[in-house]
Amino acid sequence: MSDEPVTLVDARTLRCPLPVIRLAAAARDRAPGDVLTVWSTDPAARHDVPAWARMRGHAVVESTVVEGTVVEGAEGQDADATDSGSTPDGGTTWAITVRLGG
Amino acid sequence: MTDTTTPPRRVYLDNGGRAALHPLARTALAQAIDDGWADPRRLYAEARRAAVLLDGAREAIAAGLGARTEEVHLAPSHVAALHAAVGAVALGRRRTGPGIVVSAVERAAVLHAAELAVATAGSPDALVKVPVDTLGRVDEAAMTEAVASPGTALAALQVANGEVGTVQPVAAVHAAARRAGVPLVVDAGAVVGHGEVPDAWDLLAADPADWGGPAGVGVLAVRNRVRWRRTWPEDAEPWFPGGVSVPAAFAAAVALQSVLADRAAQDTRRRAIVDKVRAVVGQIPDVEVVGDPDDRLPHVVTFSFLFVDGEALVTELDRAGFAVGSGSACTSSTLEPSHVLAAMGVLTHGNVRIALDRATTQDDVDRFLAVLPGAVARVRASLGVSGL
Numbered sequence: 001m002s003d004e005p006v007t008l009v010d011a012r013t014l015r016c017p018l019p020v021i022r023l024a025a026a027a028r029d030r031a032p033g034d035v036l037t038v039w040s041t042d043p044a045a046r047h048d049v050p051a052w053a054r055m056r057g058h059a060v061v062e063s064t065v066v067e068g069t070v071v072e073g074a075e076g077q078d079a080d081a082t083d084s085g086s087t088p089d090g091g092t093t094w095a096i097t098v099r100l101g102g
Numbered sequence: 103m104t105d106t107t108t109p110p111r112r113v114y115l116d117n118g119g120r121a122a123l124h125p126l127a128r129t130a131l132a133q134a135i136d137d138g139w140a141d142p143r144r145l146y147a148e149a150r151r152a153a154v155l156l157d158g159a160r161e162a163i164a165a166g167l168g169a170r171t172e173e174v175h176l177a178p179s180h181v182a183a184l185h186a187a188v189g190a191v192a193l194g195r196r197r198t199g200p201g202i203v204v205s206a207v208e209r210a211a212v213l214h215a216a217e218l219a220v221a222t223a224g225s226p227d228a229l230v231k232v233p234v235d236t237l238g239r240v241d242e243a244a245m246t247e248a249v250a251s252p253g254t255a256l257a258a259l260q261v262a263n264g265e266v267g268t269v270q271p272v273a274a275v276h277a278a279a280r281r282a283g284v285p286l287v288v289d290a291g292a293v294v295g296h297g298e299v300p301d302a303w304d305l306l307a308a309d310p311a312d313w314g315g316p317a318g319v320g321v322l323a324v325r326n327r328v329r330w331r332r333t334w335p336e337d338a339e340p341w342f343p344g345g346v347s348v349p350a351a352f353a354a355a356v357a358l359q360s361v362l363a364d365r366a367a368q369d370t371r372r373r374a375i376v377d378k379v380r381a382v383v384g385q386i387p388d389v390e391v392v393g394d395p396d397d398r399l400p401h402v403v404t405f406s407f408l409f410v411d412g413e414a415l416v417t418e419l420d421r422a423g424f425a426v427g428s429g430s431a432c433t434s435s436t437l438e439p440s441h442v443l444a445a446m447g448v449l450t451h452g453n454v455r456i457a458l459d460r461a462t463t464q465d466d467v468d469r470f471l472a473v474l475p476g477a478v479a480r481v482r483a484s485l486g487v488s489g490l
Contacts, residue, residue: 015431016411016412016430016431016439016450016451017408017409017410017411017451017452017485018485020408020409020451021409021485021487021490024409024487024490025490028489028490042431043431043438043439044430044431044438044439044450044451047439047443047444047447047449047450048439048449048450048451050447051390051406051408051447051448051449051450052408052449055388055390055408055449
């Protein structure tokens with residue numbers, strides 16, 4: 001997959017249904033087979049992005065927690081600072097990747 | 103001066119878990135406040151009058167549920183009934199093991215009580231949530247297998263899901279639980295007064311506020327064979343310390359008798375309205391009408407609109423005179439979407455649930471259906487999603 005250009009849609013801090021709307025807007029002018037990843041801190045997005053993909057004939061490729069922006073060698077920091085995927089407001093960031101259908 | 107502007111009549115379409123008070127319940131409540139205000143446990147005429155009303159209420163509720171009177175315990179709420187049922191059976195059967203098996207779409211009260219029970223037992227991983235299909239029906243094979251696994255203290259399954267209406271395979275799961283000697287807690291909260299309650303339970307919880315009784319009373323029926331142990335202090339009332347409001351219990355029983363008497367006629371009438379709602383709403387662009395289309399509650403219908411903010415839609419409909427429910431995250435303080443819609447894998451945003459009362463007319467619903475497409479379009483326009 002590393003040879004494919006992946007479009008990243010950053011929808012962090014946006015509440016439902018905005019992450020899905022941002023993703024759909026980014027997908028509008030793309031070709032079938034294109035791959036897009038949306039980043040979201042909204043708990044509904046990891047249910048609603050797959051539902052949107054199903055309704056539009058797209059395929060969910062992957063759904064994962066984004067590892068935190070922890071600098072290497074940060075061992076010994078307290079758990080809060082190294083909590084993977086955490087944003088400043090404490091939410092988890094999910095990365096959901098879809099491949100557009102025909 | 104004559105008032106020429108009549109405000110449009112409010113239409114209440116959120117009769118799930120908190121239905122409008124049944125007219126006969128209102129009459130019974132007023133009567134029971136006059137006759138049954140005293141503490142039924144005391145030793146004088148006023149108390150005996152209250153005790154007669156309370157005994158009568160328990161007897162009538164038991165008859166309506168297909169239980170024996172001594173099996174029926176009155177709780178302060180449906181949530182309290184479910185909490186007590188799950189917690190007390192888990193503790194009573196702790197020697198068997200800590201395991202609890204539930205469907206993933208049980209009411210939050212069941213899930214939370216089960217989480218607390220396994221955590222208290224020191225085995226937080228002993229809670230098994232059995233998945234559902236896209237219609238919301240639990241995987242029967244997986245659940246019957248899970249209840250038979252060693253170390254299972256209890257299982258819980260609803261008769262039907264109150265959010266999406268889908269009926270669950272309670273009889274089959276109860277048969278499997280019986281073979282394994284595992285008690286089954288059955289949540290009939292969305293069903294009593296509306297649908298068939300199978301005689302397939304060890305503990306049965308029912309919700310008067312759902313069938314037109316007053317809020318402030320719940321029902322838990324417990325078969326005599328069930329082993330349980332209270333997780334609360336001792337009281338003269340073994341299951342629900344302090345007893346319940348006699349007028350509320352009496353009114354709940356009167357409402358139950360009434361709704362059971364016209365259930366068949368209301369089933370046909372409300373099913374026809376729901377079928378029409380499903381057909382008409384299905385024509386609105388980018389909508390998912392969810393739940394089983396046939397094997398379902400007669401009065402509940404749920405749908406989700408793509409690219410719609412659920413809170414904005416509920417507010418828009420409220421402004422137009424219609425009260426509806428929603429399982430969308432945007433309508434909850436926690437930002438967590440409905441665990442039921444999430445478990446089904448259907449759209450959780452833009453969700454609307456309507457639950458029809460006996461007093462809801464075809465005309466009420468037709469007016470709602472006339473207003474709904476415009477309300478959806480306005481919310482979508484405000485989010486700038488046309489053409490997506």
